[in-house]
Amino acid sequence: MAAPAPQQEGFHDCRDAWARTLEDLAARDPRIVAVVNDSVGSSKLGGFQKTFPERLVNVGIAEQNMVGVGAGLANGGKIPFVSAASCFLSGRALEQIKADIAYARFNVKLVGQSSGVAYGELGPTHHSIEDFAWLRPLDAITVIAPADAWETEQAVRWAAAHDGPVYIRLSRMPVPDLTVKDRVFRPGKAEMVLAGSDLTLIACGTTVHLAAQAAATLRAEGISVRLLNMATLNPLDEEALAAAASQTGAIVTVEEAHIRGGLGGAVAEFTAGHHPVPVERLGFPGFVVTGSVNFLFEHYGITPHGIIAAARRALARKQ
């Protein structure tokens, strides 16, 4: 598959935190099982498989079956973590997710690996930029895109303890740890990474650290930038959004997802109805051209530079 991004100091592939945490949880709770589609390696579940061979269900290359089996396992009293490349998990098995997981409210944890455009050169069939738009309207499902390894661990722990369906969207791209003081994981709540009053940047998952870089540049110019890590897309933290709109008056969203229907869409829906302010959205416009993940981020402007430009547009519209 796609070549791993060069390992930078202090950067982590969140799949390691996911796998480590699941193994730890499974050692404490015999109800925890993993369900995969020939995806043991890409889900980093080799260790889990060794330690708990009887609790790893590999249905083969069969995602609809996989998600249905997850619902059945939940019916049977298990806590299934269904883990697969997020493109196939969310796309191929969408109706199973809708009917068997969301509508039937089974206690299934869906873990989408290598989401967004992480698969780079493998192309749009293997990208997962539509998953937010597909899953966000499924009310019962809590949708979480952790920004770093710490948040990944917290999300997995919370999901295991929470009685209800959860979608955790992970990447394979290494990301740095965020620096936030006295950090607590609060599902459904935006995390204030930086306080500010001129403009709010809202990001999730792999784009939070890019937004933090953009914020540093803007703040050096004297612009008071607020940065929200909106890890939970559903339910949306409307309180934080209302505050961002009324207190800063301009918003930029940035996500490794389709420009329509994801984080930006959610923010625009809310602000349009409650606090109309300029909203600039950054994301991918649709099926992308061929190229590596780094090339695609550059090509479509999902970079600190692109975020700064969007911030200037939002500020200009505010006047």
Place this chain on the structure above:
Amino acid sequence: MLKNNTVQTIRDKALWMRRRAFTMVHDAQLGHPGGDFSAIDIIATLYFGVMHYDPTKPGLENRDRFIMSKGHATGALYTALCAAGYYPEEWLDTYMQPNSKLNGHPNRTYLPGVETNTGPLGHGMPVALGIAIAAQISGQDHRTFVLTGDGELQEGSNWEAAMTAGHRKLETLTLIVDRNRLQQGMGTEDTNGLDPLDEKFRAFGWEAVMVDGHDIGALLDVLAPARIGKGRPLCVIANTVKGKGVSFMENKASWHHGVPNAEQYRIALEELV
């Protein structure tokens, strides 16, 4: 005599395809060489010994169709289409490079000769079925070939299509299964077993035959027009070796998407002669 010549031509093309595909994978440091190499003899036989097509007219109405359902094996597909004359060899040098038409999975809007986009497994069979039904409706006699992986057959969509094809007695439809017995992580039979595969297809109303998927002469025989016309779609289970042709790659799951370093590349090219 004529057949011997054909066999030799196909062997030469297959050898060129293996060398060229491995160079592409080496240069891109990306790809699926194991599945390329199990499929190359089959695809070379189709393009250079069985199918009717005109690379200058990719949209020719009554052309035989080939659907590469195991879309990850682009090293095999792209070299075949190039050798068949659909585009110049320079295009192969752009494999997976920025803005290339040669994406990691085939896109029909980028490349002539690609009949449909594949990559997610289990998509080729229903599309091939639709093509065969269209031919049936319009009274065309062209054939439709679809190549799937064996692990791929774990996807239910294949069996939905197989049921319809059997029901409609679509004798112009030919499925070839690249039966290399490995999927991404490990063996098919250790994951979600498929055997007895031929009996499954027979139960779905298909004619099913087994063949050595690296024996060009045998492939030519089972894929010849004489084999169809029995009122049933044809399933050819081609027993293959994943990574066929390079000693250190053969039958190794790690070469599903493994890529060679300089030394491995050198050894492979020495062996591929």
